[in-house]
Amino acid sequence: MTQSWFYKRLGNGLGTKILRTWLVYSPTKGAAYCFCCLLFARADGHNSALTSSQGFTKWKNIERMDAHENAPSHRACFADWKELERNLRTNSAIDIEVQSVYATEKQKWRYVLSRISHCIKFLATQNLPLRGHRENQCEDVGNIGNFLGLMKLVANFDPIIKDHMTRVSGKSGLDVLSGV
Template sequence: MKKDDFPQHDCGESDHGGDAFVNGGFNNWNMKARIRKHAGAINSAHCEAEGKYNMFIKPKTRIRESFASNSAQIKADYLARLSWSLKCARYLARQGLPFRGHNEKKDSKNKGNFRELVSWLAGNFEEVNRVVLDNVPSKCQMIDHKIQKELLAGCAHETSKLIIEELGDECFAILADESADAYQQEQLAL
């Protein structure tokens, strides 16, 4: 491609300050009219770039404000989705089953126990189907492995807290036992 193949637009001196900042330098900082000439009108490229910069540096809404502005239905759907994901995590943890599979892509035949359980619930219960998997934005499905780990960590924390409350000031012991498995690997059980 040659230079002439690109569309050209006129950037005359009437629109902005020209090439002063690039080629010759700008030394008339005390002349406000020159700076206004450089900035251009309200719809100039300079003003548009400045607006985008300000939006990037100082966003108008924070995450907390953005979440607070959501409708009650969106919040209810989010809590329902979180609740169903938590119920699936608790079930798998109680049964001692693994959460993830080897291939969790959409076209996989077995996506792992967690995703398969959520999918089964969605297929059998309309209230679940309404708030999970393909019926929600892809960034908020609550099925990612990081979310699964966080849900399980929350369950472990609550379980530990409950055990500590139940024990109170009483003494307790932790029993540890080790044995070799079929491959002569030492396994530790607490």
């Protein structure tokens, strides 16, 4: 395989050469592959040696590369590949939105867990018990304990912890650590 096979010469009379970005070569297998067709091939699409697991190795039949390049299935795969590339570059793919929501949730839960662990660490350094007489957050139960009392104090100044405390306080069977 020569380097000239990675370029397509246009028939415009000027001899313009265009790089075949879709063509990849495996030195270990000694074969060429169509990158976009391997990624986006459809079952009903055009099958060629460039899309098989063995790859293209018959260098005497190099005109098959042009035939593959002009096949409708290759053009569709190439368009899909370039669209994905553009979406990833502009951060407009669906995955980016899902990852953004996931990152926001992850950051929120790390924040909540950090505050909870700091409260526990504070009580432990003061050698104070976490529990009170009751395990729920109701105001009328008397002593709710040092941990829940400290968490309620933090919630007065921290809107994220306040949101977490109100979300878990109304659900039976849940405590301040629920959802963490």
